[in-house]
Structures are given as C-alpha cells and as structure tokens.
Amino acid sequence: MEIPTIRGKLTGMAAPEFIEKCLTSLAEATFVRLTLTRPRTPGLQRVLGRLVQLREHPHLSLTFRYPTRDVTKNIPLAEVATWLRGELPANFKGAVLSTTNGDWQLTPKRLILHPPAKRATPPRSHDVVKSRLLDESAQQWLRRLKVSPDKDRQINRYLEIVAPLANDAHTIVDMGCGKGYLTFALWHVLRVKVTGVEQRTELVAAANDLAREIGATGLEFVAGTINSVELPAADALIALHACNTATDDALRRGVALGAKLIVVAPCCHQEVRPQLGKPEPLADVLRHGLMAERMAEWATDGLRVLFLERAGYRTKVIEFVESEHTPKNLMIVGIRERPPLATRENIERFKAFFGIERHALD
Ligand SMILES: C[S@@+](CC[C@H](N)C(=O)[O-])C[C@H]1O[C@@H](n2cnc3c(N)ncnc32)[C@H](O)[C@@H]1O
Incomplete structure (x- = not known):
C-alpha cells in the first residue's frame, strides 16, 4: 500500500x-x-x-x-x-x-x-x-417516527431484500422491533399481518397508537421478550439489531414458530469473545484485542449460520447496507428447506477449533 x-x-x-x-x-x-x-x-x-x-x-x-x-x-x-x-x-x-x-x-x-x-x-x-419501495403515503408514519436519512436508506435497502423473500408470507413477526420502523415498513409494502415484539412497553404503546391512528389493519405491537412472548405460528420472522444473544433467541423462536423465512441482522456480540481461544496459526494475530473482537463476531455469526443450517434452513450471508451507514451491516437469511445442511458434528468441530464451550443456540 x-x-x-x-x-x-x-x-x-x-x-x-x-x-x-x-x-x-x-x-x-x-x-x-x-x-x-x-x-x-x-x-x-x-x-x-x-x-x-x-x-x-x-x-x-x-x-x-x-x-x-x-x-x-x-x-x-x-x-x-x-x-x-x-x-x-x-x-x-x-x-x-x-x-x-x-x-x-x-x-x-x-x-x-x-x-x-x-x-x-x-x-x-x-x-x-430514486428506487424507493416506500411511496409518498408512507410519509404519514415515517414523519411521525422521525426517520433519519441513514435510517431511511437502511429501511429501503432492507425492504429491497426482505419484501421479495417474504412475498408469500401471511404472518410476519419482527422481534426486538424498537420503535417499529421496519415493522411499519414491512406492513406498508406487504399489507399482511405483521406483529412487532418489543420489551420496552412505552415503545409498544406508542407504536400501537400510531398504527391505530393511520388505520393500519393487521399491524400490531406486543410487549414481551423474544424468548417468552406468546405468539401463534408465523411464516416469516425478522430481527434487526436485536442486542447480543437476543438475535439467538429470535433464531430459536423462528425455528420453533415454523417460519419458512428467518432474517436477522446481528447487533453487538458478547457471548463468544471471553471464550475465544487462540488456535494456531491465528494466535499471533489474535493477541491484538481488536482482531480477537472481530474474530469473535465472525465466529458468533458463523455459528448462527451453522445452527440455522442444522435446523434445515438454506442460508445466505449478505451486507445489507453500505458500511458508511452502519457497521452492523451483516445480514443472515435462512430459507427453510429440509434436510439439514449442517450436522451437530460440524458445529462441534467449529466450536472446538475456537475453544468455544457454549453458544446461546446450543
Ligand atoms: C437496536 S434496537 C433495534 C430496533 C429495530 N429492530 C430497528 O432495527 O430499528 C434493539 C431493540 O431490541 C429490543 N430488545 C432487545 N432484547 C430484547 C428481548 N430479549 N426481547 C424483546 N426485545 C428486545 C430493545 O429493547 C431494542 O428496542
């Protein structure tokens, strides 16, 4: 260089x-x-x-x-x-x-x-x-949610990827939906039953008020945790930037709810980093904290992919928005397709290599 x-x-x-x-x-x-x-x-x-x-x-x-x-x-x-x-x-x-x-x-x-x-x-x-999936009528909720230009780009990029994949879905769950930007966006484009799940009750109340105000039939928000909230079966489950192992909770619930499509964009990663070993020949590089941090993220998401494949999903890993907008831009897409593409042995070998003893999806 x-x-x-x-x-x-x-x-x-x-x-x-x-x-x-x-x-x-x-x-x-x-x-x-x-x-x-x-x-x-x-x-x-x-x-x-x-x-x-x-x-x-x-x-x-x-x-x-x-x-x-x-x-x-x-x-x-x-x-x-x-x-x-x-x-x-x-x-x-x-x-x-x-x-x-x-x-x-x-x-x-x-x-x-x-x-x-x-x-x-x-x-x-x-x-x-100009290629925006959200038409002018989306302004009524975009404005109320005070969507910033970066978030707007993220939403549109996300819709470009998810909307075609979720086209056949009649029921969609958005786990850890926050203020509900993407929940509103998916409902706006697909007009099917979309449920946002969020643990912060004040966000749920505000999102439900706005949904009612604009007459969004089929769109609702439920207060609860990803792990325990009661939900009927869903065709598609999404979770964008659900914190730490909440992404794993979402993956597990997606499989349990029988979702044909699961899309997650992980957020922060904390579980694997303290467990990460220094296998040869990576040891000399992994003594640098930042490199170990990135390797832990890589290993965490790598395991998520293997677990999804083990559960019978074909996976794709994509960058869903340019890194100048958000560094948290990795997206894992799983489409149900039996039989399983990875085995427990694949997962155990991967974990053993990095010295990982437990993962939230074990
Ligand atoms: C970073 S925000 C992302 C919000 C939204 N998905 C988006 O991309 O705009 C993560 C949200 O997930 C919620 N969350 C984290 N863990 C959760 C859990 N276990 N159950 C329910 N909600 C959770 C947080 O309260 C927060 O609102």
Whole structure:
C-alpha cells in the first residue's frame, strides 16, 4: 500500500488545488464521489456529491445531509467549477474527493493523497437513488417516527431484500422491533399481518397508537421478550439489531414458530469473545484485542449460520447496507428447506477449533 503523501502547504493553495483535482476527475471520468465535511451552516452534517446522468447530461448531484432530511441539488457539469470555488473554501472546513486513481483529502492546511478506496466508478444512473419501495403515503408514519436519512436508506435497502423473500408470507413477526420502523415498513409494502415484539412497553404503546391512528389493519405491537412472548405460528420472522444473544433467541423462536423465512441482522456480540481461544496459526494475530473482537463476531455469526443450517434452513450471508451507514451491516437469511445442511458434528468441530464451550443456540 502507498504511504500517504503530503501535497500543498497553505490553506490558500490547498483548496484551489483540490477543486482542480475535482474538475479533472469529472472531466476524465475517474470521479467516484465527493464529500464536503465540517460545514459552517448550522444543522448541516455534510454534503455528498455523485456524478449522475440527468436528461442525458452529466450533473454533479449534491445531497445536503441534515439530521432528519436530505436536500438534493443537481448542478450541470459546466457550473461545478463556479459552485465549488464559491462554496467550498467559504463554507466547509474539509472535503474528500474519491477517484479511481487516489483519494484526495482536503484539511484546513493541506491536501493529502490516499490510495483509492474504490478502483471502479459507480453507476451514473439517477434512478439508483430514486428506487424507493416506500411511496409518498408512507410519509404519514415515517414523519411521525422521525426517520433519519441513514435510517431511511437502511429501511429501503432492507425492504429491497426482505419484501421479495417474504412475498408469500401471511404472518410476519419482527422481534426486538424498537420503535417499529421496519415493522411499519414491512406492513406498508406487504399489507399482511405483521406483529412487532418489543420489551420496552412505552415503545409498544406508542407504536400501537400510531398504527391505530393511520388505520393500519393487521399491524400490531406486543410487549414481551423474544424468548417468552406468546405468539401463534408465523411464516416469516425478522430481527434487526436485536442486542447480543437476543438475535439467538429470535433464531430459536423462528425455528420453533415454523417460519419458512428467518432474517436477522446481528447487533453487538458478547457471548463468544471471553471464550475465544487462540488456535494456531491465528494466535499471533489474535493477541491484538481488536482482531480477537472481530474474530469473535465472525465466529458468533458463523455459528448462527451453522445452527440455522442444522435446523434445515438454506442460508445466505449478505451486507445489507453500505458500511458508511452502519457497521452492523451483516445480514443472515435462512430459507427453510429440509434436510439439514449442517450436522451437530460440524458445529462441534467449529466450536472446538475456537475453544468455544457454549453458544446461546446450543
Ligand atoms: C437496536 S434496537 C433495534 C430496533 C429495530 N429492530 C430497528 O432495527 O430499528 C434493539 C431493540 O431490541 C429490543 N430488545 C432487545 N432484547 C430484547 C428481548 N430479549 N426481547 C424483546 N426485545 C428486545 C430493545 O429493547 C431494542 O428496542
């Protein structure tokens, strides 16, 4: 990997040089994206720039990100130089330009070149941002739940994956549903019986009030724990970011309720980390706490996959939203399909290798 090099010295020189790099990368089609950071405008978090094709003309599409909304402005390529020269030095304290040749980071004093994070340019179609499964009528509950832009992206990405898989389901349970963003979203798109389960009674009461208010027939929220709440059989069970071993409780309940589809996106992992051994030849690396932490997460989710396969589910492991939106972006999808694809022996061998004595799914 290249060592970052320092270019430019003074504030006055670095910003114009950075703008020139932007214009060159746009002209030479090496542009990946632009992020303007540390804005002076109160409330504005950052501005994200993508190159898009609009009515057959290239534009720089700028998304101004605020805590609860995005504002988009599309600038024709011929006007980008004027816009950047007027806005960047005056209104932002930092910026990052990603190109396929290298990533340029502008700080108040200098310009730093990093190796490129992406070596290919993204699609230029404007439709990429427009593909939303939630139509305008979803605003009545999205607004009330105060969905942030990041959460909105997460919900839409999640719907893109889950809605087609759950298309045949008549009953869906959302375990550890929190305020019910995804519960409302699934109900909105599929219009089937959707039950959110949540241990925090005040969240359940608020979600039920909102469901009643918008006349959401079939949508209800139940107070209780994933392990013990009383539920009838369900066709699909989902659990997004249920804390620690609550994800395992959800997997177990999904199997017990006879769900044909189980989708979980794990949250924090605490059970395996203290048990994780240092098997050879990984020992030298696992003495680093962070590496051991990540290996424990990997092993926890690996075991979840094996347990699901043991229970007769075909599994897929996918990244459901880009890591810049949430680091908790691993999703395990299980589709019931007998016979079992993993054996108890597979699981025991895996556990023995890492020195894991107990797992919540044992
Ligand atoms: C990080 S939030 C995620 C909420 C929601 N699924 C989402 O993605 O927006 C986790 C939620 O799970 C709930 N939870 C954790 N363990 C639970 C359990 N054993 N039974 C019921 N709810 C639980 C918490 O109270 C919290 O509201």
